[in-house]
Each structure stands twice: as C-alpha cells, then as structure tokens.
Amino acid sequence: MTNFAVVIFDDEEAVDIVSEKWIIKKQEKLHCYWPRQNVVSRAKRHEIPDPKWPLYPIRIVKYTELYEKAKEYRDQAKNDSVVESNDSDEELGRRVSRVPKRLADDSDYEAESEESIGSAKKKKSNAEKVMDLPKLPEPPQSISTPRAGRKNFDEMVGPPNLTTPSTSRRIATITSITQSTDETFKKNVLMKLDTIVENQKEQLSFLRRQAANHQPLDFDMEDMFLQPLDAKEELDDLEEKLKGTDFRKNIIKYLSVLGGPTVKASIKIMLRKIGSNKLWSSYSMKGRKGKQSFKKLILSRVIIRSCLRVHEKSKESIIETEIGEFLKYAPHRPGGTKMKAVTIDDSIDDSMEEDDDDTTEDLVGLDI
Structure with a gap:
C-alpha cells in the first residue's frame, strides 16, 4: 500500500504532505516532485508524478498510511520548534510560518490550509475555555516609544530572507538539469515520431501499389x-x-x-x-x-x-x-x-x- 510522507523542503524549510510515489533519490539526495496545481487532491490519489513537475530537495519526517494522520504529523512539525526525523534524532530546523512560493497559486492547498487554520483556532478556543485563567495587567506603554514605531521598523526591515547564495545556486543547478533533460526527451520523441511517420508513409505506398498490381491473371x-x-x-x-x-x-x-x-x-x-x-x-x-x-x-x-x-x-x-x-x-x-x-x-x-x-x-x- 502506498504511504503518505511528511517532508521538509530544504530550500524553504517548509513542512508538507506528499505521496510516497513523488519521492526519488537523485545524486545521493532525496528529492520530491511537486505539481503546480491541485496538490492535495493529487497527493490523496497518489497520482504518478509527471517528469515536467519541478523537483525540490527534501528531508523525510514521517510515513503513514492515512492522510488525516499525516495532517496531524504535519501540524505537529509546524508547531514544534525542532522537528525530529523518523530515522534519527538530529535537529532538522525550525518551522517557517509563511506559505511557500510553490503553493501561492494552488487553490486546492489554500482550501485545506484554511481548514487547518480553522481547526487550530477551534482547538485554541476550547483550550482557553478549559484554562480560564485571570488575565495579567498589560504593562504601561512607553511614552517615548509609541507602538507605531515597531510597525515602521518592521516595514523598513522587511521579512527575514531565508535564501542563501548556496541555496540559490542549488536551485539554479536543479532547474538547469531539469530543463536540459526535458529538451533531450522532447528531441528523442520527435525523432522517433518522424521515423514512425516515414515508415507509415512507405508502408501505405507499398500497400497501394500491391492493391493496384493485384489484378486477375490469364492463368494461375x-x-x-x-x-x-x-x-x-x-x-x-x-x-x-x-x-x-x-x-x-x-x-x-x-x-x-x-x-x-x-x-x-x-x-x-x-x-x-x-x-x-x-x-x-x-x-x-x-x-x-x-x-x-x-x-x-x-x-x-x-x-x-x-x-x-x-x-x-x-x-x-x-x-x-x-x-x-x-x-x-x-x-x-x-x-x-x-x-x-x-x-x-x-x-x-x-x-x-x-x-x-x-x-x-x-x-x-x-x-x-
């Protein structure tokens, strides 16, 4: 039976669920195919990956047969500060809260994300009801430093950039290899199609000549x-x-x-x-x-x-x-x-x- 895998994408330090069929080993490193659209539905169907899908380097967190169980592992890996691998106890990295670029245009993934966020909010609300603790008084605001100052500082600095020069080089190399492989594959297919077409034309011409020559003879x-x-x-x-x-x-x-x-x-x-x-x-x-x-x-x-x-x-x-x-x-x-x-x-x-x-x-x- 094909399993689901909870993986970490090295380039983005993002956690997600993929089909076991999407994972391959390339140059002594695990990689994962990733469709551009309908990620969730394709992963649930264990759809066979298309060679045109982009490849991303990954690390595996956990395998499971059930998708709902995989969602729990994914949410747990997102909420924990340190994610542990299924095969070792090495530190894999901290969670990144932003949505990865490869998921920005996938409505299928956004729908599931909203469902997960709603579920998380519901759990948080229930937890707050159970633990009805008195609220601590808020500290007095600093007169010299208004709240707006922090907002202006965040806008000026911007979000943290997790892309390093080495990561950019790896992404460029992977993209170049993928494009080169696709071009070679396309050329081979076109050459074979041309050969097939020529053979079909020759066979058709031969059959037509045979039909034209197949006339009754004066004797056997x-x-x-x-x-x-x-x-x-x-x-x-x-x-x-x-x-x-x-x-x-x-x-x-x-x-x-x-x-x-x-x-x-x-x-x-x-x-x-x-x-x-x-x-x-x-x-x-x-x-x-x-x-x-x-x-x-x-x-x-x-x-x-x-x-x-x-x-x-x-x-x-x-x-x-x-x-x-x-x-x-x-x-x-x-x-x-x-x-x-x-x-x-x-x-x-x-x-x-x-x-x-x-x-x-x-x-x-x-x-x-």
Missing part, C-alpha cells in the same frame, strides 16, 4: 512455380515462353505482387521463387569468371520491370546491383554449388552475413 501462375527451377534446361524453356508478349506481361504482374518492402527484398523473393541456389550458382550479372550472363536473359528485363512497378522511385542500376549481389552469394547458400556440408551450428560463416541481413529484412516485411 502458382501452378507454374510450384517448385523453383533447378536446371539450365528448365530456365531455357522459361526463356522461350517469355518471348510471348501476353505471357511476359502476366509474369511481370505476378512477380510485382510478390515484391517486398525494399528493392533488395523484392529481388530475393522473385529470384528464389523462380530458381534454386543451385541454378543461380551458374550465373552472374555480367557473366564473368566462367559463369553465364544473367543480364542477357529475357528474365533479367522481366525482373527489372517487376521491381520498377513495386518501387517506382528506384533505378535500373540499383536493381541490377542487387541482382548481382544475390547471384554472388547464391553458391554459398543452402543448395548452392559451394555450400559446405557442415553442422548447423558451423554452417554460417562470414560469407553468409549478407544473407542473414536479408532474412532480417524479410521478417520486417512480413510484419508489415
């Missing part, structure tokens, strides 16, 4: 790619079919529907759907090092057209680069011609790091 393409092509002869048959205009258009529609959130992801999905790593191990983008040239295939143009339908702002050079990267690592992936027959734990080496990054991007795309 899934029947054609139930299994990825595994031999060069099968790829040659596909090349013959791609010479037909209608078939080529249907393939472009089908592959664009399969496209991912990025160019890299789209290339990976399309090429894995069409062929196996064994097949792509024999190809490179320009046909170097004894490999077949993928760029000379009709399929190369089909893949590029499909990607441009999904990623309208992309360029052919970027798409060709991603195709080349995919073909470069195909021999080292499962089923590739250079895949080592090792255990699962040892199967991922440095050459596979690029492929792992692709897999992570695919997972992000699926979450979308």
Whole structure:
C-alpha cells in the first residue's frame, strides 16, 4: 500500500504532505516532485508524478498510511520548534510560518490550509475555555516609544530572507538539469515520431501499389512455380515462353505482387521463387569468371520491370546491383554449388552475413 510522507523542503524549510510515489533519490539526495496545481487532491490519489513537475530537495519526517494522520504529523512539525526525523534524532530546523512560493497559486492547498487554520483556532478556543485563567495587567506603554514605531521598523526591515547564495545556486543547478533533460526527451520523441511517420508513409505506398498490381491473371501462375527451377534446361524453356508478349506481361504482374518492402527484398523473393541456389550458382550479372550472363536473359528485363512497378522511385542500376549481389552469394547458400556440408551450428560463416541481413529484412516485411 502506498504511504503518505511528511517532508521538509530544504530550500524553504517548509513542512508538507506528499505521496510516497513523488519521492526519488537523485545524486545521493532525496528529492520530491511537486505539481503546480491541485496538490492535495493529487497527493490523496497518489497520482504518478509527471517528469515536467519541478523537483525540490527534501528531508523525510514521517510515513503513514492515512492522510488525516499525516495532517496531524504535519501540524505537529509546524508547531514544534525542532522537528525530529523518523530515522534519527538530529535537529532538522525550525518551522517557517509563511506559505511557500510553490503553493501561492494552488487553490486546492489554500482550501485545506484554511481548514487547518480553522481547526487550530477551534482547538485554541476550547483550550482557553478549559484554562480560564485571570488575565495579567498589560504593562504601561512607553511614552517615548509609541507602538507605531515597531510597525515602521518592521516595514523598513522587511521579512527575514531565508535564501542563501548556496541555496540559490542549488536551485539554479536543479532547474538547469531539469530543463536540459526535458529538451533531450522532447528531441528523442520527435525523432522517433518522424521515423514512425516515414515508415507509415512507405508502408501505405507499398500497400497501394500491391492493391493496384493485384489484378486477375490469364492463368494461375502458382501452378507454374510450384517448385523453383533447378536446371539450365528448365530456365531455357522459361526463356522461350517469355518471348510471348501476353505471357511476359502476366509474369511481370505476378512477380510485382510478390515484391517486398525494399528493392533488395523484392529481388530475393522473385529470384528464389523462380530458381534454386543451385541454378543461380551458374550465373552472374555480367557473366564473368566462367559463369553465364544473367543480364542477357529475357528474365533479367522481366525482373527489372517487376521491381520498377513495386518501387517506382528506384533505378535500373540499383536493381541490377542487387541482382548481382544475390547471384554472388547464391553458391554459398543452402543448395548452392559451394555450400559446405557442415553442422548447423558451423554452417554460417562470414560469407553468409549478407544473407542473414536479408532474412532480417524479410521478417520486417512480413510484419508489415
């Protein structure tokens, strides 16, 4: 159960009631959050403090579960000349009768203060009735020094100033730290919001393109790619079919529907759907090092057209680069011609790091 705490505010030597949730330890010193309005009602509800509330250094007098009991401890601490801590008997300081500056605009606190003052007056009146002692005669007034002189002296001197230079420096330091923390927090939140907005725009654009591309095909393409092509002869048959205009258009529609959130992801999905790593191990983008040239295939143009339908702002050079990267690592992936027959734990080496990054991007795309 959350307790109420009767605390002394070091900067003002004022006593008040706060929720236990408002107390934190900062730089080996206890501090307390303090709302600018509705202090009493918020303390009674044990409201979670807002980081924007100002912080004040404090000392704890007493803990209690009941608010009424806390009010008694507070009034006792205000009336006593020396307030004792709950954990030690050290002198904590004398009471200050004026209302602290942080409470000047709080109507909630003023209402409770008036209630406490009225209760105190009532107790005093009852005490006077019980102790009905005779009044002592007043001393004669001094002729040379009128009563007005004391009043003029008080007005000239003014109330005692309890703010010391060291206290002012501590308050300025705390205020500076709080403002700096708030500014950093605001910047981080705004940066994250900008990132979220950009991601939402990209996802919305991707979904719109997918909806636009999701048109009925002349035949079911899934029947054609139930299994990825595994031999060069099968790829040659596909090349013959791609010479037909209608078939080529249907393939472009089908592959664009399969496209991912990025160019890299789209290339990976399309090429894995069409062929196996064994097949792509024999190809490179320009046909170097004894490999077949993928760029000379009709399929190369089909893949590029499909990607441009999904990623309208992309360029052919970027798409060709991603195709080349995919073909470069195909021999080292499962089923590739250079895949080592090792255990699962040892199967991922440095050459596979690029492929792992692709897999992570695919997972992000699926979450979308």
